[in-house]
Amino acid sequence: xxxxxxxxxxxxxxxxxxxxxxxxxxxxxxxxxxxxxxxxxxxxxxxxxxxxxxxxxxxxxxxxxxxxxxxxxxxxxxxxxxxxxxxxxxxxxxxxxxxxxxxxxxxxxxxxxxxxxxxxxxxxxxxxxxxxxxxxxxxxxxxxxxxxxxxxxxxxxxxxxxxxxxxxxxxxxxxxxxxxxxxxxxxxxxxxxxxxxxxxxxxxxxxxxxxxxxxxxxxxxxxxxxxxxxxxxxxxxxxxxxxxxxxxxxxxxxxxxxxxxxxxxxxxxxxxxxxxxxxxxxxxxxxxxxxxxxxxxxxxxxxxxxxxxxxxxxxxxxxxxxxxxxxxxxxxxxxxxxxxxxxxxxxxx
Numbered sequence: 180x181x182x183x184x185x186x187x188x189x190x191x192x193x194x195x196x197x198x199x200x201x202x203x204x205x206x207x208x209x210x211x212x213x214x215x216x217x218x219x220x221x222x223x224x225x226x227x228x229x230x231x232x233x234x235x236x237x238x239x240x241x242x243x244x245x246x247x248x249x250x251x252x253x254x255x256x257x258x259x260x261x262x263x264x265x266x267x268x269x270x271x272x273x274x275x276x277x278x279x280x281x282x283x284x285x286x287x288x289x290x291x292x293x294x295x296x297x298x299x300x301x302x303x304x305x306x307x308x309x310x311x312x313x314x315x316x317x318x319x320x321x322x323x324x325x326x327x328x329x330x331x332x333x334x335x336x337x338x339x340x341x342x343x344x345x346x347x348x349x350x351x352x353x354x355x356x357x358x359x360x361x362x363x364x365x366x367x368x369x370x371x372x373x374x375x376x377x378x379x380x381x382x383x384x385x386x387x388x389x390x391x392x393x394x395x396x397x398x399x400x401x402x403x404x405x406x407x408x409x410x411x412x413x414x415x416x417x418x419x420x421x422x423x424x425x426x427x428x429x430x431x432x433x434x435x436x437x438x439x440x441x442x443x444x445x446x447x448x449x450x451x452x453x454x455x456x457x458x459x460x461x462x463x464x465x466x467x468x469x470x471x472x473x474x475x476x477x478x479x480x481x482x483x484x485x486x487x488x489x490x491x492x493x494x495x496x497x498x499x500x501x502x503x504x505x506x507x508x509x510x511x512x513x514x515x516x517x518x519x520x521x522x523x524x525x526x527x528x
Contacts, residue, residue, distance in 0.1 A: 180241055180258065180333035180366050181206050182227065187236035189222055196222050198390040200236075204334070204383075209360055209367040211381035213374060213413065218387050220370040224336040227368070228261055229254040240333070260332030260365075262340050268311040268319055268326070274298065275307035278326045297325035300359055317348040324356055328363055335360070337369045341376065353379050374413045378402070386410050403519065411452035411522045418496060420451040424525070428515070433486060433496050434468050437515035450524045455481060455499035457520030466511040471495050473503050482506060484514075 182204045189197040196219040204210040212220040225231040227238055229251055238246045240258065268277050278297055279290035291307070298306050301321040311319055320340060327335055340356075341349050357380050360367050371377050377384045378398045385395035386409065394406045405411035412419050422429040424447045428437040431451065436458070460482065472483040472495070480503040483495035498514070500506070 181239075182334050182366060182368070183239040183242070184223065184227070185237045185239060187223070187226065187233075187238070189219070189226065189231070189234050196390055200387075200390070200392055202385055202392055202395060204366055204368050206241075206366050207361075207364045208382040209357065209369060209380055210383045210385060211377040212368060212370045212387055213377040213384050214372065214387040216372055219390050220372075220387055221338050223387075224261075224338050224368065224370055227257075227334070228259050228336055229257055258333035260327045260330060260335045262323055262327040262335065262337045268322060270311055273308050273310060274303070274314075274322050277311070277322060278329050280326065281330050293329055294325075297329060298322075300362070301325050302355060315348075316344055317352050320344060320352060321355060324359060328359070328365065331363075332365060334366045334368070337367060339370055339372070342371075342373075349376070350379070356380070378414070386413065405452070405522060408450045408452050408522075408524050411524075415454035415456075415520060416497070417452050417454045418494075420453060420496075422449050422451045422523075423447070424449045424523070429523070432490070432493055433484060433514065434466070435514075437513070438521070448526050450526070452522040452524070453496075454520035455497045457516065457518055457522075458496075458498045458514050459517035460484070460498055460500070460512040460514055462506070462510050463513040464511055466513045468512050468514065470506060470508050470510045470512060473506060473508060475503075480506075484512065487511075 184200055184202045187197050187200040188195065212223060214220055222231060226233055229246070233246050233248050233251055235248060237244060245257065246252065269280065275291060275294035278294040282290050282293065295307055298304060301324065303318060303321065314322065341352055344352060353376060369380055381398055383395060384398055384401050386393045388409050394401060394410050401410060402414050408419055411417060420431050422431045428435050429451060467487050468484050469487050470482055471485045474481045479499045479501055482498045482500055482503065484498060485493065485495050
């Protein structure tokens with residue numbers, strides 16, 4: 180089932196959180212809404228679920244109107260399931276009873292079979308008679324997902340379901356959830372402010388900023404071809420740097436960054452978004468940029484750079500190098516653009 184948001188606007192008092200938003204979550208795909216807190220992501224889920232009145236626009240299911248302002252079915256009459264950050268399992272019910280809670284018109288045997296099947300699918304076979312307090316937080320979250328899928332919703336809305344889980348468990352939970360969701364064929368919209376979570380979970384990522392969809396595309400497309408500094412800065416531990424484009428490179432607070440592709444007939448203000456692997460450095464004694472620190476991070480080294488006379492508020496520039504044997508703190512270096520991990524956005528006139 181395809182869920183479509185068409186020309187959606189929404190405000191809380193004078194605060195407009197959604198501004199003419201259009202988004203299509205395609206059947207069987209996981210669509211991630213990614214952006215900062217307060218950007219309108221959760222509001223979109225609440226509108227789809229019927230928990231907020233629709234102020235402007237239309238929500239469609241497979242091309243047919245689900246809701247318009249003043250004509251909205253109740254939440255329980257929508258083909259939509261919800262999963263929030265707080266898993267809210269009933270402590271006095273077994274796991275099987277929790278999962279079967281929302282099932283209507285089923286016999287007891289049918290409910291037991293559905294609960295047993297879903298527990299197996301999330302890697303908790305034979306847990307039917309366990310109670311929530313006997314599980315870890317990660318296991319409880321998996322049961323919450325199973326409960327959300329039990330009624331076979333055509334759309335599942337997930338609002339930052341892993342935000343309260345510690346980082347060591349989060350990745351395993353995401354991998355398990357993606358497998359379960361793809362196997363179920365459920366159309367899913369996942370809200371997150373974590374770019375890593377979006378990259379690992381999504382078929383499509385929609386970046387929502389200041390109430391508007393900035394870009395919606397596959398993770399690969401967003402990573403390789405961001406349309407603006409906001410999107411580019413989300414991925415790859417990037418840094419955003421104001422610059423002046425010249426014929427030979429870019430003038431920045433870190434000095435000049437050489438780039439043959441910067442050739443231009445006039446000097447223009449621009450914004451650079453640079454991932455650590457998007458720069459290369461060479462030791463040059465007379466250069467005005469120096470190495471402030473060097474750290475080993477596993478598969479590479481991070482070199483932290485500052486101008487010789489740096490302003491106290493200037494953050495170090497991070498550059499990734501495969502080997503730091505010939506580098507030392509205090510060395511002077513010169514920078515140049517190295518790869519596609521270096522993005523230039525010219526300001527509109």
